[in-house]
Amino acid sequence: MQLEERKLKEIEHSDRRRSIVRAYEYHTDASAEQLEETFVQEKEEFDEHFSNMKFYSITKSSFAHRDALLYQGIKGAVALDYCCGNGEVAIAMAKRGAAKVYGIDISQVAIDNARKLAQLEGVGHICEFAVMDAEHTAFSDATFDIVHEYGALHHLDLPAAFSELSRILKPGGRLVCTEALRHNPLIHWYRKRTPQLRTAWEVEHILGFPEIYSGRTYFSQLNMRTFHLAALGAVPLRRLPIFEPLLGLLNGIDRLLLSIPLLRRMAWVAVMEYRQPVKA
Template sequence: MDTVTLGEHDAEQRGYWDAKQTDDINLLLGSEDGLYHHHYGIGDYDHAVLDAPAGRREEQIQRELHRMETLETGLVLDALGEVPSTARVMDAGSGRGGTSFVIADKFGCRVDGVNYCAHHVDFTQNLARERGVANRVQFHFTNMMQTPFEDGTFDFIVSNETTMCVDIHKAFAEFSRLLRPGGRYVAVTWSRHDAVHPRSEASREIDEHYLCGMHKRSTYFEALAANGLVPYHVRDHTEEAIPYWELREHSELRTGVEAPFLRGFREQSIDYLVIASERV
């Protein structure tokens, strides 16, 4: 019995990720340091890479993209604040483990990644063993909207660019159940800036590319409030997200989604947010 796929959209998403087992845009960028990210980057890039010799240009672009993706995890770390080594953290939609390992390395805490892509879970479990942290960084084949963990299991939950793949009302209800009172949830996400445009063409193109459903900015706050999660830190990093996409347009690994992201960010119909909340 399939207890991981919760509805038709989940089935589409699982099919999308199950098919991406040899995707260079994710695998090549993490091959040097073992941090494989499934999110994007922030900050400016070193423009000198575009003037590198032809034989080295692509390699330098990819290294710079990876540096910016790793820099992005700093948004999660900063919003979490102090995390005791005794804390337990859940990474909701853990991909190939980049954010989970960064958190574990920074704080020395236990991290549980949850993911409904089986080959990602196999990949990250092997990587945890290779990194010597399998005793405190574990990955679970389960759905973030319906996990097997007991109430109040976690001190912190993070989601790094994954909530556009799920029903956030259901996901936030589950996060509220899993967090102890006073626990914190940090989301990094792109969203539809509905105060500017209810449904821009850029957001439609991104949804079609990833088979996802980008949520309205206002929906995040509605869903948090409905589930006892009170924001204490909200930051808009849209401007900082633009250079990554500008650089990726020059890479051989570009996928075609660069143009709608740039258009959406520049016209402000899409924004890039960090929202941290506390379970009350």
């Protein structure tokens, strides 16, 4: 398979990250020690290459919204975890009742991790993982009832990805995406100051509202909600007893702030649901 230089760099970057943390990377910063001991291979490398995991301590609200969309109608569905990483969401979909779940990723290390984790979690017979180029998958037209994507679109050629996702979804299928936003200057400044955490392509292709809205070329319906602005202020206190009540308060403030059109762009994360794929 002939891959562009940017994809080879993505493979190198992803293989390294998946070799350091074998599963549940978004829970490692504030997790029980057993989780870190089980899945974190190199503590010093983890501290360097996953230093941004502390920010995911505040993402319960966006994950909860994502899950409410994702698991609606999941029982009996044929599902895809698109750019699945270590396969955690594919496994969750299987546990929620999906009839069959596929996971694809460009990293062989990620796919190996996902297969092992699915067996460990008792859903290896439901999940099937494969190394695949997400812009040119091997799936037939109209294969999936639901597709999950998390933090992958900004690694890809966006029109190619949207076109492929529209093609492989059934006419009544749904695509549920979670992506970071590029509009907040402080957040984007942090990205540029931490090059070890992401590839150069990734930094330059973080999605904004125009890119998200461009998906309406490939899907007739888009629902979007943004998350996490004031809540970022709770991150330094994540290990203290005050954290949970403070986060609840700041999430309430965010619901007000992010209802204002001009402030929506300043959020860290957007959760999107695309429906009604437009078939070529």
